[in-house]
Amino acid sequence: MDALGTETAFEVLAKAKALEKQGKEIIHLEIGEPDFDTPKNIKEAAVKALYSGYTHYVPAAGIPELREAIAEYISKTRRIAVDPEEVVVTPGAKPIMCFSILACVNEGEEVMYPNPGFPIYESLINFVGAKPVPLPLLEKNDFRLDHEDFKKKLTKKTKMIILNSPENPTGGVLNREDLKLIADCIADRDDILVLSDEIYSRIIYEGEHESIASLPGMKEKTIILDGFSKTYAMTGWRLGYGVMRKDVAQKVTQLMINSNSCTCAFIQMAGVEALKGPQSDVEKMVAEFRRRREVIVSGLNQIKGITCKKPRGAFYVFPNITGTGMNCREFGDRLLKEAGVAVLPGTSFGKYGEGYLRLSFANSVDNIKKALDRIANFVKNR
Numbered sequence: 001m002d003a004l005g006t007e008t009a010f011e012v013l014a015k016a017k018a019l020e021k022q023g024k025e026i027i028h029l030e031i032g033e034p035d036f037d038t039p040k041n042i043k044e045a046a047v048k049a050l051y052s053g054y055t056h057y058v059p060a061a062g063i064p065e066l067r068e069a070i071a072e073y074i075s076k077t078r079r080i081a082v083d084p085e086e087v088v089v090t091p092g093a094k095p096i097m098c099f100s101i102l103a104c105v106n107e108g109e110e111v112m113y114p115n116p117g118f119p120i121y122e123s124l125i126n127f128v129g130a131k132p133v134p135l136p137l138l139e140k141n142d143f144r145l146d147h148e149d150f151k152k153k154l155t156k157k158t159k160m161i162i163l164n165s166p167e168n169p170t171g172g173v174l175n176r177e178d179l180k181l182i183a184d185c186i187a188d189r190d191d192i193l194v195l196s197d198e199i200y201s202r203i204i205y206e207g208e209h210e211s212i213a214s215l216p217g218m219k220e221k222t223i224i225l226d227g228f229s230k231t232y233a234m235t236g237w238r239l240g241y242g243v244m245r246k247d248v249a250q251k252v253t254q255l256m257i258n259s260n261s262c263t264c265a266f267i268q269m270a271g272v273e274a275l276k277g278p279q280s281d282v283e284k285m286v287a288e289f290r291r292r293r294e295v296i297v298s299g300l301n302q303i304k305g306i307t308c309k310k311p312r313g314a315f316y317v318f319p320n321i322t323g324t325g326m327n328c329r330e331f332g333d334r335l336l337k338e339a340g341v342a343v344l345p346g347t348s349f350g351k352y353g354e355g356y357l358r359l360s361f362a363n364s365v366d367n368i369k370k371a372l373d374r375i376a377n378f379v380k381n382r
Contacts, residue, residue: 171311
């Protein structure tokens with residue numbers, strides 16, 4: 001248990017809530033969840049299912065209706081043929097992350113993962129006794145993969161490669177060239193799996209989402225992780241899924257049986273409606289995120305000592321604060337206490353996050369503008 005890490009976002013949230021209890025107004029830019037309500041049709045589908053008897057145990061891998069809907073959706077969006085038997089539904093997408101690593105990685109093997117990146121990747125790699133091999137996502141590369149570094153770090157011990165695109169915390173997006181490099185490097189390696197975290201695949205601002213599973217020969221080597229939390233503002237519903245080879249799906253299902261038994265039945269029916277129903281609410285949400293992105297990037301770049309690249313996906317910015325003379329943890333702590341703005345230090349996402357902050361723009365434009373004013377005053381008067 002000592003090897004398990006955590007998510008700093010929840011620690012910062014707790015500190016912010018404590019300050020609010022003392023009467024201090026806090027602007028929350030630390031939490032990575034949409035500030036929109038779950039679309040009405042999805043909620044109505046859940047209520048209907050609840051009153052229709054979907055309140056009992058269901059198959060561990062998911063109800064047939066949802067597995068079929070997911071298979072159809074992934075087949076269409078990733079341009080690959082997916083069988084429902086290759087789909088495992090879980091309570092949130094994190095179990096796919098956890099179960100994939102537990103099922104496929106052994107002690108002493110190596111797992112490559114993005115850094116800065118979602119902190120649970122490294123936490124779970126350490127938990128199973130494997131060796132974490134960070135892949136630096138640097139600003140000079142637009143927070144994308146360094147090709148030479150990847151080839152250098154790929155070894156005979158590499159068992160899994162974790163990708164996240166669009167990426168948390170940088171908002172970076174891997175392009176087809178990046179994905180092709182990885183595919184070419186492991187073309188003759190049947191012992192390697194790619195865990196492709198595509199939870200932000202629908203929140204993209206330029207171009208289209210690219211999945212490594214779509215490349216020739218890569219479907220069999222890829223576990224696609226996706227879910228409903230970000231796209232449909234369903235973070236509290238806990239509904240995610242993985243798409244993988246049938247033999248891997250059987251192992252993941254076995255872990256589901258041993259841990260959760262199954263995913264809540266009526267919530268799964270809401271998931272069917274989410275995928276098959278109108279998508280207009282998703283489109284409106286992404287359009288609003290795009291508008292907020294313009295506001296926050298422009299505002300940050302006007303603050304002396306701070307520069308900020310425009311993210312291509314997700315709903316985060318990852319500004320460079322090295323020009324302020326403060327490290328990221330000091331900046332974040334003081335900004336919360338002195339200015340009432342909650343953000344995350346870049347090192348919450350790994351050592352290559354030093355010199356950066358993560359700000360979520362899942363908040364209103366008015367609050368974002370207010371936060372920008374507070375940050376500017378804080379930097380000026382520090």
